[in-house]
Amino acid sequence: MKIAVIGTGYVGLVTAAGLAEFGHEVIGADKVADKIRRINQGEVPIFEPGLDKLLAASLKRGNLRFTHDLGQTIQAADVIFVCVGTPPQDDGSADMSQIEEVSRMIAENLNGYKVVVEKSTVPVKTSLWIKRIISLYKKTDQTFDVASNPEFLREGSAVSDFLNPDRIIIGVETERARDYLVKIYDKAKDRVFVTNIDTAELIKHASNSFLALKISYINLISNLCEKTDADVEQVAKGMGLDPRIGGLFLRAGLGYGGSCFPKDIKALVKIGEDLGVNMDLLREADRINFDRIRVYMEKVRKALWILKDKTIAVLGLSFKPETDDIREAPSIRVIKELLTEGALVRLYDPEAAANMKTVFPEDSARVTYCRTPLDATEGAHALLLITEWDEFRTLDWPAIRRLMANPIVVDGRNMFDPQNLRGLGFEYYSIGRA
Ligand code: NAD
Numbered sequence: 001m002k003i004a005v006i007g008t009g010y011v012g013l014v015t016a017a018g019l020a021e022f023g024h025e026v027i028g029a030d031k032v033a034d035k036i037r038r039i040n041q042g043e044v045p046i047f048e049p050g051l052d053k054l055l056a057a058s059l060k061r062g063n064l065r066f067t068h069d070l071g072q073t074i075q076a077a078d079v080i081f082v083c084v085g086t087p088p089q090d091d092g093s094a095d096m097s098q099i100e101e102v103s104r105m106i107a108e109n110l111n112g113y114k115v116v117v118e119k120s121t122v123p124v125k126t127s128l129w130i131k132r133i134i135s136l137y138k139k140t141d142q143t144f145d146v147a148s149n150p151e152f153l154r155e156g157s158a159v160s161d162f163l164n165p166d167r168i169i170i171g172v173e174t175e176r177a178r179d180y181l182v183k184i185y186d187k188a189k190d191r192v193f194v195t196n197i198d199t200a201e202l203i204k205h206a207s208n209s210f211l212a213l214k215i216s217y218i219n220l221i222s223n224l225c226e227k228t229d230a231d232v233e234q235v236a237k238g239m240g241l242d243p244r245i246g247g248l249f250l251r252a253g254l255g256y257g258g259s260c261f262p263k264d265i266k267a268l269v270k271i272g273e274d275l276g277v278n279m280d281l282l283r284e285a286d287r288i289n290f291d292r293i294r295v296y297m298e299k300v301r302k303a304l305w306i307l308k309d310k311t312i313a314v315l316g317l318s319f320k321p322e323t324d325d326i327r328e329a330p331s332i333r334v335i336k337e338l339l340t341e342g343a344l345v346r347l348y349d350p351e352a353a354a355n356m357k358t359v360f361p362e363d364s365a366r367v368t369y370c371r372t373p374l375d376a377t378e379g380a381h382a383l384l385l386i387t388e389w390d391e392f393r394t395l396d397w398p399a400i401r402r403l404m405a406n407p408i409v410v411d412g413r414n415m416f417d418p419q420n421l422r423g424l425g426f427e428y429y430s431i432g433r434a
Contacts, residue, residue: 001183002027004077006102007120008035008066010046010158010259010325011151012083015119016066017051018162019081020058022187028066029073036068047324047351050159070102074109079180081117081149087259092266094123103130107137110144115180118148121208121264123271124201127171145177148197150204155258156322168192171200205271208264209282214249215256216285219292222252222432232432233414252432254334254386254412255292257319259327262289293333296412299429300338303408304382308342311405313380315373316387316413317349317356324351330412331386332359339366348376350389374399382408388415397424 001024005016008030016028030036038045042059044052058064067073074080084098099120106116116130127146134144148171153161168185170192172178178194185192195203222232232252240247256262265286272279304310319329326332329352338345339360347356348370360367370376373392377383377400385392392415401407401424409421411430421428 001025001079001180002077003184004029004073004080006030006070006073006080006082006105007084007098008039008045009083009085010048010155011119011153012081013039013044013046013055014048014051014153014158014162015081015083015151016064017054017058018159019184020061020064021054021163022184024063024184026058026064027073027076028064029068029070030066031068031070033068036066039066048155048158049322054159070105071109074106074114075111077114078112079115079117079184080106081119083119083151085259086120086122086263086267088263088266092270094121094263094267096122096126096129099126099130100133103133104137106144107134108139110134110138110140110142112142113176114142114144115177116144116146117181118146118201119151121150121204121260121267122148122201123267124198124205126201127173127197145172145174146197147172147177147181148200149181150200152204152207155325156320164188165191169200169203170194171197173197205264205268208260209268209285211249212256212261212265212289213282213285215251215261216288218250218252219255219431220288223295225252225432225434229434230432231434235432252414253292254296254330254431255289257328257330259319259325262286262328293330293337296330296334296410296431297337300382300384300410303410303427303429304406307338309344310381311344311346311379312338313346313348313373313376313383313404314338315348315376315383315385315392316389317347318352318387318389321387321389324355326352326355326359329387331356334384334386334412335360344368346370346376346378346380348373349387350391374403378403380404381406382410385409385411385413385415388413397421397426401425 003024003026005012005028008028016026020026082102086094089095130146168191170181225232236250239245265282269279269282317331344366346368353369407426409426409428414430418428
């Protein structure tokens, strides 16, 4: 069975390499020629732990290749995994133009029966649109099926998530499509859960929105903790001990970001409202999330009063640790506010600085990108911890204390031990802790 993976971004690259690791013959294709050129030169265009090794192994084995020729890729494949973007639009709905573009491309190159698999996160009922577009534009009598196989990988652990998934959701409407997909995932067949297509599409949006809801819930509780003597870390621990609740995704902080949760919860709200369902619960969760930056900036102003001409060290720029992805990263809104109020920022991130330079170009007067966390703290009036990269767990605090103009730390992820930092002479602010 030959597999095409269309779109070689965060999901497509991992999918292509992962399916090749399962032993299939895979062609990855993207419309951005430069991306393909870089991959073919052995470069991995994104930072994702373990992806370089996985790609190299499959390329060496010879059952994975990448091309810019989408037409040929589609013609050569029996199964086509669509992994293009579905970014948010102003009204919250997902922009489906990349999916439509690929559907037309598939129609034009339909030279035999194919299974078209939605791996991108799409609104429920998208399969009907894909079917309609392919039927409308196809030039032959060849038949096809559409199936849904939503992706649940997490950036930062995408490789192991793909190779050892908790579940593989397969939404189909024909036995033939089911057989193809079940065969593809034979190596993890004990985790395959087959449903109809609408159900599979909805499982993805419902899962992400639920996790987003959980994060907003603990952030709401953290606001309550700040008005009392309660400690949100202990509240979360105490709650998480109940197996019905579980401790994961109960981390108070700056809220969720990234290319999935913010867009998926908004998309689900829009889907529900378009169908006449009251989605206020999710609307409120998203509003609480948006408010996190205001809550955090209030702490920064409480510590510094005036931000104009203050030097601020910002540690962590990616939307979460172990990725270079800055889409919807909380750091962006924080830095924007700091710059708007006239502060100078010294930024550090282990992997995301290059991407962030496209948002905040390096400007020696106001924006400085630093090579080390220590460098970022030089002359700073405050240190803002935005993303909890592991390397920040072993910071040299005495050295930082000597370098900073004011020893003030505003910890947006409750990463540091308050007693330890206060003991070292820092003024320390965090989330939901007395
Ligand atoms: P991405 O932007 O990193 O990658 C999309 C890729 O598709 C890009 O390389 C782009 O050039 C390519 N592309 C766009 N139009 C194309 C076309 N017509 N033909 C060929 N290639 C085309 O996006 P991503 O983060 O990989 O996400 C892809 C989808 O997967 C989205 O729907 C997203 O919601 C979903 N998803 C993402 C994650 C994640 O963690 N990033 C996890 C699960 C699901």
